[in-house]
Amino acid sequence: MSFKTLSLAAAAAVAFALPAFADSTIAVNDAYARVSSKMAKAGAAFMVITNSGAEDDQLIGVTSDVAKRTELHTHKDDGNGNMQMIHVKEGFTVPAGGEHALARGGDHVMFMGLTRGLEHGDIVNVTLTFEKAGDVTLEVPVDLERKPDHGAMKHGEKKHDH
Numbered sequence: 001m002s003f004k005t006l007s008l009a010a011a012a013a014v015a016f017a018l019p020a021f022a023d024s025t026i027a028v029n030d031a032y033a034r035v036s037s038k039m040a041k042a043g044a045a046f047m048v049i050t051n052s053g054a055e056d057d058q059l060i061g062v063t064s065d066v067a068k069r070t071e072l073h074t075h076k077d078d079g080n081g082n083m084q085m086i087h088v089k090e091g092f093t094v095p096a097g098g099e100h101a102l103a104r105g106g107d108h109v110m111f112m113g114l115t116r117g118l119e120h121g122d123i124v125n126v127t128l129t130f131e132k133a134g135d136v137t138l139e140v141p142v143d144l145e146r147k148p149d150h151g152a153m154k155h156g157e158k159k160h161d162h
């Protein structure tokens with residue numbers, strides 16, 4: 001299953017090797033990356049992806065220049081109030097005429113096995129692969145000052161205030 005997913009992603013990456021910025025129906029706004037510390041071995045990136053096309057598109061893969069592996073992740077409550085991170089192999093749907101937000105506490109791009117330390121203001125090169133729009137390459141700034149704000153809290157997410 002995961003082999004098949006990988007193969008499809010690789011095939012898509014080859015098929016859409018030429019970037020199509022001008023005509024792309026996909027736009028990415030408000031992208032930023034975070035690490036918990038300079039020594040961190042993992043980090044994450046967040047953004048809002050909009051789809052101006054007439055058809056839904058699917059974010060199916062991601063690569064970066066800062067990690068051994070870059071994956072699409074989400075958070076899920078394990079039922080005991082603990083948030084677990086899960087690799088989402090099928091990726092995320094970006095609805096036609098709509099948007100899909102990658103936000104703290106929810107869906108995110110995960111950098112696993114950072115190959116260099118990231119500091120505030122550094123730039124991470126990230127390539128998102130969409131089923132229809134192909135590759136979209138971004139320069140994502142590392143922002144360690146950003147507070148988890150707009151949209152980060154999803155309804156349905158339990159908050160435990162004591």
Ligand SMILES: [Cu+2]
Nearest residue numbers: 073074085110
């Ligand atoms: Cu993650």
